[in-house]
Amino acid sequence: MASRYLYLTNARLACLRLSRGHIREAREFEVSEEGAAAFEAYLAAAPALPTRFITDLVEEDFRPDTIPHVGAGDRQAIVGRKLGQIFRNTPYRHALLHGREADGRRDDRVVYAAITNPEVLKPWMEILERHEVALAGVHSAAVLGTRLLEALGLVYPHTLLVHFSPGGALRQTYFRAGEIRFTRLTPLDHEDERSLGEIVADETTRTWQYLDNLRSFAATDRLEICVLVQPKDRAAVEPALTGFEQIAYHLLDSDEVAAKVGLKPPPRGSEAVAGSPSGAERILARLLERRGIENHFATPEMRRHWMFGQARNIMNAASIAILGIGIVAVVMNLHGIFAASDEDEKAGREIGELNREYDQMTRALPAAGVGGAAMRDAVSFYTTFIQGYPSLTGFLVPLSGVLQDHPRVRLSQLSWQATDNPAATPPLASQPPRVPPPVRSSGKGADVAIRPPAEDASTAPFGGGRYEVALVEATVSVPSHDFRAALGEVERLAGEIRAVKGFQAEVIESPLDVRPSLVLQGRHAEREAPGMEARFLLRVVRKGLAT
């Protein structure tokens, strides 16, 4: 973005328009009423640009000082008071803070600067004010010299920067360790018979003497004098500048310096760019463009149009940013909306297809002469309760297989029941053997009467027959009084039944009950049969195959 730089000396006002190192326009106006009128006419027609004012005036005064090191607020108050005391009659005043002293109380080093005669600036400021020019600041050209030394890498303990100002003046600024200490502007007399080099040599020597009188140098110190000259003047200046032990001259070619600071030459034949192509004012303006610097002399009232512009720019940028954020958010939301809408549409299509499929399948469901529900119920009842229902034959076949291996066992009776209760006991009326055994037990609990609780089978719920329970009454033929053989036979029989998959068997009544709580009675007759039939009772449970 382009900016305007107004470089004011006591004789001329140079007006520069810079944009990224290019001088787009350069004009000069006389410091006179006519010059001011011409400048105002120019300004009325020129585009409104942010403007910086650089002063290179005789009326500039610089006074080094030290103040106690205090907080920022207190320092501002002290500096403000000092400025008011020293430069009472001008609003163009400023304090440059240069760090702290190395020893003692380590006070802050300050240089008070001011344009002691505000009338010099007044007509120009009034013009700027009338045209509501956005004045960013009023800067001292002497202070900008610090920037030039930094840009060129000229770091000396004692430096005197010398350059020529528009309108014919010689500006000498003394820097000690990079800090401005003194400046002097000497108008050049056109009738002076001395060459430009001799003038520079004389004036710089005079300045050295002045500084030396102020005890600015130690005995071994040397003042490095950097003279910024146009290439066309170099031949006239260089021979006269012969240094000596306390003074050394360094000629700075203004074209080279301009190139170093990024000042690009104006277009050839451009009428809008008058004056020297690499004058000191252009180099300093370029330094100011390259990196901003704090305002020196302008009051907030003078800078208000620039501040308004800055605030306007910030608000406009914020407006664009907020609108941009809004648009980005809307785009993201729209993306989500489209995605959700697509998903919705896709789901709708799928639902439609599924509904059609459902209708087709529903219509195609088999009916088989009765309602689907009746079919389902009938099949469900069948598969749940009938399909796996046990049969008596199915129970007896494996049992008969076991009994075949026990020829001495003779089945008397069997009571079988299909039930869902594995603890159920089918009814059984005990049949005593034809020939009672020679030994029998008696007493409470000896005769186990199998009398299950009364149950009305016609009202009991019909189960799926998950268990088959049977009471098996039988006798085993053994030699007389050989109850051990009888007991062994019965236990083996029960064990073999248990070995059949799904079967459980327990002896309910054994051939001889030998529990200690019972009475045991035996009888040996004179004539005894060679064998006996010992009765026993088994309870057999089979878990249904369907469970």
Add this chain to the structure above:
Amino acid sequence: MSILWSAEGRRKLRGPAAILAACVAMSAALIEASHWFLQKERLDARGASARLKEAHARVDKVRRERESLDQSTEVFRMLVARGLMQPEQRLELVEQMNGLRAQHGILALDYEIAPQRPLAVAGGRQFPAVDILSSRVSVRLRALHEGDVLAFIEALAASRQGFYPVDRCAMRRMEVANPDALQARVEADCTLEWITMKEKRVA
């Protein structure tokens, strides 16, 4: 900074401030509106997703039902062939008893068919589309050999008019005075359910 709030500052910055406010309002409105619309679309999409899930479930259910019915149809045809869906034909059972007695050499046969009743099944399970009906049949018979008894019971249970699950049976060997005489050696006492079904008709 205070100079920005002066009368001149307010006047000069009125335009940019209005633009800024308008941009803020417009952005907020756009964001809010698009966000609201996005939420609505997402809600709709979620609703559609739920409806899709329901439709899938419905189709899966009817598919399972169809598969189940495909399987059930075969079973049901068999049940119909067994006369399960027909009313009791007691005369046929009486005739069948007579025939089975002769066929299996049953010496004596007493039987009793109780009145038909709705059959209560275990677990209180309900079959809303059919009535399960049953008549309890008690059979007492005597035979020469237990094989005859078992064959009679098996044949009765395999009858083609309903189902006859035998739930109780007691067999007892009978003592005979003369082993060479032709008389009953085995006595059996069995009970079974004669089950038929009837489709419920909705009035």
